[in-house]
Amino acid sequence: MKHSSSVPAFLTKLWTLVEDADTSELICWSQEGNSFLVLDEQRFAKEILPKFFKHNNMASFIRQLNMYGFRKVMQIDTGMVKQERDGPVEFQHPYFKHGQDDLLENIKRKVSNSRPEDSKLRQEDLTKILATVQSVHSKQESIDARLATLKRENEGLWREISDLRQKHSHQQQLIKKLIQFIVTLVQNNRILNLKRKRPILMNSNGKKPKYIHPVYDDKVCVPPECV
Amino acid sequence: MKHSSSVPAFLTKLWTLVEDADTSELICWSQEGNSFLVLDEQRFAKEILPKFFKHNNMASFIRQLNMYGFRKVMQIDTGMVKQERDGPVEFQHPYFKHGQDDLLENIKRKVSNSRPEDSKLRQEDLTKILATVQSVHSKQESIDARLATLKRENEGLWREISDLRQKHSHQQQLIKKLIQFIVTLVQNNRILNLKRKRPILMNSNGKKPKYIHPVYDDKVCVPPECV
DNA sequence: GGTTCTAGAACC
DNA sequence: GGTTCTAGAACC
Incomplete structure (x- = not known):
C-alpha cells in the first residue's frame, strides 16, 4: 500500500x-x-x-x-x-x-497552466502581430510611392528616347542629303576640273576623304546594343 | 412589497x-x-x-x-x-x-457575455489578421519584384539615353563639319564662278537653300524639352 | 500543492 | 433566466 x-x-x-x-x-x-x-x-x-x-x-x-x-x-x-x-x-x-x-x-x-504567463503571451503575441502589420503596411505605402515615382521617371525616359531616336533619324537623313549634295557638288567640280586638272575633294587615289567615312559606318552611329 | x-x-x-x-x-x-x-x-x-x-x-x-x-x-x-x-x-x-x-x-x-460568440469572434479576428498579413506579405513581394524590374529597365533607359545623346552630339559635330566643308566648297566654287557667273549652291537672293535650314534650327533638332 | 471565492460553460 | 459541473484566480 x-x-x-x-x-x-x-x-x-x-x-x-x-x-x-x-x-x-x-x-x-x-x-x-x-x-x-x-x-x-x-x-x-x-x-x-x-x-x-x-x-x-x-x-x-x-x-x-x-x-x-x-x-x-x-x-x-x-x-x-x-x-x-x-x-x-x-x-x-x-x-x-x-x-x-x-x-x-x-x-x-x-497544471495551473501558468495562466498569467499564458494570458500575457497571447497579449504580447497580438501586440507583436499588430505592430508587424502596421510596419508592413507603412513599408508598403513607401514602396508604392517609390514605385509611382519610378514609373513616372520611366515614362519620361521612354519619351526622351523616342524623341532622341526621332532626332537621330532626322539627323541621319540630313547627313545623307548633305553628303548627296556634296557628291553632286564634287561631281560638278570634277567636270569643271577636268579642264583645270585641280581636284578639290578627292584624294590622289580617288577615294572619299577620311573624315567623312564615319557617316556610313553604322557601327559608329547606331551601335547594335542601342537599337 | x-x-x-x-x-x-x-x-x-x-x-x-x-x-x-x-x-x-x-x-x-x-x-x-x-x-x-x-x-x-x-x-x-x-x-x-x-x-x-x-x-x-x-x-x-x-x-x-x-x-x-x-x-x-x-x-x-x-x-x-x-x-x-x-x-x-x-x-x-x-x-x-x-x-x-x-x-x-x-x-x-x-450577462452571459455571449461567450461562444466572443470566443468565435476572437478566433475569427485572429484568422482575419493572419489572412491579411499573408495577403499584404505576398503583395509586398510582388511589388518588390516589380520594383526591381522597373529599376533595371530604368537603368537600361538611362544608358540608352546617354548613348543617344552622345550619338546626337557626334552627328551634330559631323553635320557642322559637313556644312563647313560645303561652305568651303561653295566659296571655292564662288571664286571659280566669279568668272563664269553660274552659282551652284546659292539661291538668287544669296541665302542658304531651304533643305539645309533645319541643321541650324535648334527647335527642330534639339527641342528644349529633351535637353 | 491546498483552500476558497468567483466565473465559464453547457444544459435545461 | 436557473441549475449543475468544472475551471480560473488569488491567497496561503
Missing part, C-alpha cells in the same frame, strides 16, 4: 478514505470498483473531511477532485419518482480503481 | 427569504442591514432552499448570488480560538439592503 512519493497527498488520502472500512457508510468504492461514492454528503463533509484535510467543505473537496481530473458520474434517472431526496455523489477517474493503487501515479494535477 | 416586474425571480425570492421572520434562525439580515447571513448552511440548504428553488444545493445558491454580483463577506478572524466550527455565511450587495427593496431593480444578472 506504499505509494510512490510522486503521488500527491490528496490522492493517497482519498485512496485511504475510500478503502477504509470504518468510513464505508459515508464513502466507498462503487459496485464495479471504477468509481467511488459519497453516500451522505453532509455528514461526510462535517465528520470525515476535517480528519484528512484542512477544511470541512464539500466544495473544496470537489474542487480538488476536478483539479485532479475526476469527473462526477451523473446518476441514471430511473423512471421512478425520486426515491431518495439526495442520491449519492459519485466521482470517477480512469486511473482511480479499486485494487489498482499502482495506477495512482498516473493521475496528474492539472 | 410588490417589486417591479423587471426584478428577476431570484432576487425577489431572496429578499422574501431574508425578510421572513419564520426562517430568521437560518437566514436573516445582518446587524447593519447591508448584508445577509446564513446561520446554518446545512439546514438552510436542505430545509429552506427547496421551498423556494428547484434544488437544495448550497453551491447552486451561491452560484446565483455570484451571478447577481453578491460577494461573500469574509469573517474577521478575531484572535480567539475558532469558537464555532462553522461560522455563518455572509453575503453582500450594494443594492441589497434591509428596508430598501426599491434598490433591487439596480441589481443586474451578469
Whole structure:
C-alpha cells in the first residue's frame, strides 16, 4: 500500500478514505470498483473531511477532485419518482480503481497552466502581430510611392528616347542629303576640273576623304546594343 | 412589497427569504442591514432552499448570488480560538439592503457575455489578421519584384539615353563639319564662278537653300524639352 | 500543492 | 433566466 512519493497527498488520502472500512457508510468504492461514492454528503463533509484535510467543505473537496481530473458520474434517472431526496455523489477517474493503487501515479494535477504567463503571451503575441502589420503596411505605402515615382521617371525616359531616336533619324537623313549634295557638288567640280586638272575633294587615289567615312559606318552611329 | 416586474425571480425570492421572520434562525439580515447571513448552511440548504428553488444545493445558491454580483463577506478572524466550527455565511450587495427593496431593480444578472460568440469572434479576428498579413506579405513581394524590374529597365533607359545623346552630339559635330566643308566648297566654287557667273549652291537672293535650314534650327533638332 | 471565492460553460 | 459541473484566480 506504499505509494510512490510522486503521488500527491490528496490522492493517497482519498485512496485511504475510500478503502477504509470504518468510513464505508459515508464513502466507498462503487459496485464495479471504477468509481467511488459519497453516500451522505453532509455528514461526510462535517465528520470525515476535517480528519484528512484542512477544511470541512464539500466544495473544496470537489474542487480538488476536478483539479485532479475526476469527473462526477451523473446518476441514471430511473423512471421512478425520486426515491431518495439526495442520491449519492459519485466521482470517477480512469486511473482511480479499486485494487489498482499502482495506477495512482498516473493521475496528474492539472497544471495551473501558468495562466498569467499564458494570458500575457497571447497579449504580447497580438501586440507583436499588430505592430508587424502596421510596419508592413507603412513599408508598403513607401514602396508604392517609390514605385509611382519610378514609373513616372520611366515614362519620361521612354519619351526622351523616342524623341532622341526621332532626332537621330532626322539627323541621319540630313547627313545623307548633305553628303548627296556634296557628291553632286564634287561631281560638278570634277567636270569643271577636268579642264583645270585641280581636284578639290578627292584624294590622289580617288577615294572619299577620311573624315567623312564615319557617316556610313553604322557601327559608329547606331551601335547594335542601342537599337 | 410588490417589486417591479423587471426584478428577476431570484432576487425577489431572496429578499422574501431574508425578510421572513419564520426562517430568521437560518437566514436573516445582518446587524447593519447591508448584508445577509446564513446561520446554518446545512439546514438552510436542505430545509429552506427547496421551498423556494428547484434544488437544495448550497453551491447552486451561491452560484446565483455570484451571478447577481453578491460577494461573500469574509469573517474577521478575531484572535480567539475558532469558537464555532462553522461560522455563518455572509453575503453582500450594494443594492441589497434591509428596508430598501426599491434598490433591487439596480441589481443586474451578469450577462452571459455571449461567450461562444466572443470566443468565435476572437478566433475569427485572429484568422482575419493572419489572412491579411499573408495577403499584404505576398503583395509586398510582388511589388518588390516589380520594383526591381522597373529599376533595371530604368537603368537600361538611362544608358540608352546617354548613348543617344552622345550619338546626337557626334552627328551634330559631323553635320557642322559637313556644312563647313560645303561652305568651303561653295566659296571655292564662288571664286571659280566669279568668272563664269553660274552659282551652284546659292539661291538668287544669296541665302542658304531651304533643305539645309533645319541643321541650324535648334527647335527642330534639339527641342528644349529633351535637353 | 491546498483552500476558497468567483466565473465559464453547457444544459435545461 | 436557473441549475449543475468544472475551471480560473488569488491567497496561503
